[in-house]
Amino acid sequence: MQIWRGLGEIPEHLPTVVTIGNFDGVHKGHQEVISRCVALATRLEATSVAITFDPHPLLVHRPDADFRLITPLEQRLDTLAETDLDATAVLAYVESLYTLTAEEFITQVLLEKFHIRGIVVGEDARFGANNSGNVNTLEAFGKKYGFAVEVVKDKVGQTGRRLSSSWARELLSLGNVSAAAEVLGHPHFIEGIVQHGFKRGRELGFPTANLDETSAGIIPADGVYAGWVRLAETSDERLPAAISVGTNPQFSGKTRTIEAHVLGRADLDLYGQAVVVEFIDRLRGMKKFDSLEGLLEQMDNDLLAAANILGVEPATRVEPTAVTAGL
Missing domain, CATH: 3.40.50.620 (HUPs)
Structure with a gap:
């Protein structure tokens, strides 16, 4: 074109x-x-x-x-x-x-x-x-x-509402990315450059590719999602991921970020690279847990739920010493 x-x-x-x-x-x-x-x-x-x-x-x-x-x-x-x-x-x-x-x-x-x-x-x-x-x-x-x-003639959804960009925006603001995909005809995605974060995820066994709120595209509502990560320049390979959107209330975060953990991978080094993050379904809202152990248990469950939604092999948290990104 x-x-x-x-x-x-x-x-x-x-x-x-x-x-x-x-x-x-x-x-x-x-x-x-x-x-x-x-x-x-x-x-x-x-x-x-x-x-x-x-x-x-x-x-x-x-x-x-x-x-x-x-x-x-x-x-x-x-x-x-x-x-x-x-x-x-x-x-x-x-x-x-x-x-x-x-x-x-x-x-x-x-x-x-x-x-x-x-x-x-x-x-x-x-x-x-x-x-x-x-x-x-x-x-x-x-x-x-x-x-x-x-x-x-206007194309309408199952409810009879006219398909529109404003409806898709509304759904994304609610975190309903699966319904937004029905309007769009494709999963919603954002694109950004992977940045260095606090590296808390790697210490817990969940290394993430971090994007900030300036990334291109509407950021869905805070929460945890199942989705895919792919390199913007070589878009053939899509990597299954659990994606966290929010300020990380467990650690009193102030800045809204997007953190994508590729299931089971400790060897990816994406710093400085442009990536595309696709949102498939929302797993849960964002919350602060009473303990770190409670957070980790929930994150383990998030990995299993994401794998089930994406139709891939289940993965567990990785060994922190095996993470090679940024070394």
């Missing part, structure tokens, strides 16, 4: 079929729209393109809002690259763009720059200054300027 960063990188005179959105999380609804965009582009002998924006419009219009992307731009592009799209165009969300009227956006951007033969959008699509354009105005412009318009 090609990536065009700005209108200046779009090839001249290339006919396209586009879909437009923020595509945060690239959830199942997004995937359906993208699939229909690719199909229409094939029929119209055009290039299929997703148009997205950076930064997210909410961060521009409501900079003080408590808002975090499910998948920041680079991770979003990686996920879009796994679809059948030919290209993704990243447009800077600046005043000269978002003050265009709906018709100016159609003529000055979609027609003059993208040379659209068609456009595919969801039922809730809005465009132009103050979101003045909707699917009805889009269909009217399609007739006026001679391009095809395809509107994809």
Whole structure:
């Protein structure tokens, strides 16, 4: 998939079929729209393109809002690259763009720059200054300027609720990562650089790869999760893990961290490397135990529960003297 960063990188005179959105999380609804965009582009002998924006419009219009992307731009592009799209165009969300009227956006951007033969959008699509354009105005412009318009009906979950990025964010804030995966169509993941921590885990037989709260992507609610760890650069191998999210109340921690223990492994040295942590299911909430022995007993149970959920061989805590990371 090609990536065009700005209108200046779009090839001249290339006919396209586009879909437009923020595509945060690239959830199942997004995937359906993208699939229909690719199909229409094939029929119209055009290039299929997703148009997205950076930064997210909410961060521009409501900079003080408590808002975090499910998948920041680079991770979003990686996920879009796994679809059948030919290209993704990243447009800077600046005043000269978002003050265009709906018709100016159609003529000055979609027609003059993208040379659209068609456009595919969801039922809730809005465009132009103050979101003045909707699917009805889009269909009217399609007739006026001679391009095809395809509107994809909302995709809903088992409860009948429309699949959306906001719903996925809500579920992640509750720690319900398995339900979030149903909305997204894939496990939620974060990416970050493994850092040195206090190394308490290795002393207890649970060495961890530590990420901090600045890692890319929404951090689910505090708790312990079953999931996978993989290297960002070589993503073929996925390592089963028990993942702790929180401030480590047992040791009066203040900073929120993500600590992933790869089941049964004492030989991994991931310091300074970019890793991806995938969340599969929540095992329990975060709590402070009455004793260290109580914590260790619970952590042993967490390892067994994680292995059972992930379908891998059970593992026990490792021998602290066998841990080689950072030596």
